[in-house]
Amino acid sequence: QQQVKQSPQSLIVQKGGISIINCAYENTAFDYFPWYQQFPGKGPALLIAIRPDVSEKKEGRFTISFNKSAKQFSLHIMDSQPGDSATYFCAAHAGGKLIFGQGTELSVKP
Amino acid sequence: DTAVSQTPKYLVTQMGNDKSIKCEQNLGHDTMYWYKQDSKKFLKIMFSYNNKELIINETVPNRFSPKSPDKAHLNLHINSLELGDSAVYFCASSQISFGYTFGSGTRLTVV
Numbered sequence A: 001q002q003q004v005k006q007s008p009q010s011l012i013v014q015k016g017g018i019s020i021i022n023c024a025y026e027n028t029a030f031d032y033f034p035w036y037q038q039f040p041g042k043g044p045a046l047l048i049a050i051r052p053d054v055s056e057k058k059e060g061r062f063t064i065s066f067n068k069s070a071k072q073f074s075l076h077i078m079d080s081q082p083g084d085s086a087t088y089f090c091a092a093h094a095g096g097k098l099i100f101g102q103g104t105e106l107s108v109k110p
Numbered sequence B: 001d002t003a004v005s006q007t008p009k010y011l012v013t014q015m016g017n018d019k020s021i022k023c024e025q026n027l028g029h030d031t032m033y034w035y036k037q038d039s040k041k042f043l044k045i046m047f048s049y050n051n052k053e054l055i056i057n058e059t060v061p062n063r064f065s066p067k068s069p070d071k072a073h074l075n076l077h078i079n080s081l082e083l084g085d086s087a088v089y090f091c092a093s094s095q096i097s098f099g100y101t102f103g104s105g106t107r108l109t110v111v
Helices: none
Strands: A004-007 A010-014 A019-025 A033-038 A045-050 A056-059 A062-067 A072-077 A086-094 A097-100 A104-109 B004-007 B010-013 B019-025 B031-037 B043-050 B053-057 B064-070 B073-078 B087-095 B098-102 B106-110
Touching: A004 A086, A010 A019, A019 A086, A019 A104, A033 A062, A033 B098, A045 A056, A045 A062, A045 A072, A045 B098, A072 A086, A097 B043, B004 B087, B010 B019, B019 B031, B019 B087, B019 B106, B031 B073, B043 B064, B043 B073, B053 B064, B073 B087
Parallel strands: A010 A104, B010 B106
Antiparallel strands: A004 A019, A019 A072, A033 A045, A033 A086, A056 A062, A062 A072, A086 A097, A086 A104, B004 B019, B019 B073, B031 B043, B031 B087, B043 B053, B064 B073, B087 B098, B087 B106
16 A cells, blocks of 8 residues: 556657656555656656645646546656656655655657 | 765675665755665665654664764664665655655665
C-alpha cells in the first residue's frame, strides 16, 4: 500500500515532442506528490509538486495532471529538449516520508 | 553555497570495515533524512531526524547508525560493511516534510 508505481521505465522522445510519465498509488493518506529530476552523479532535484485537492499544475514546460479518483498522476514535459534527458522520479508523501516511484530514464533525441 | 553537502563523494572500502558519511545543511530545515539508491536507481528512505530526534527508522540493519549532533548535521556510520551495502547514499533535508532538498550523494563501493 506504500508503493508508488511508475511507468515507463525508459522513454525516448524526439526534440520538440511531449514526454509523458505516469504514476499510480494505493495509499489514500498520501498528501503531497512531487516530481524529481536527477542527472548522472547528482542528487534528485525537485521539479514540480501538487497536492491532491488540485487536478493540474503547470510550471513552464512541466505540467502535473492529478486524478484523485483513479489514484494516478502524471508528468507532461512539453517541447522536450535534449537538456531534459535525465531520470525522473514521482513520489508521494505520507507519515513524514517520501515514497519514490521506480524512476523513468528519459532520453530526448536532437 | 551548497544547501545540503555530503562528504565524501566516493568511498571505496573492504568488507568488514567501518565507515562514516557526513551531511550538513545550511537551509535552516528541521528535518533531515538518509536515502539509499540502489543499482537500479530505486530510492528508499532509511532514517529521518527532526531537530536531532530520530523519527523514522525504516527496518535498516542495526549496522547502520545515524547520529545528529545538531539540527544542521546528520551523519551515517556503517559497521562491518557488506557487499550489499554498495549503493549511493543521499542525505536530504526539508521543512514541514515537504520540498526535500537532496545532497549530491556518496557512492559507496564495498569490495
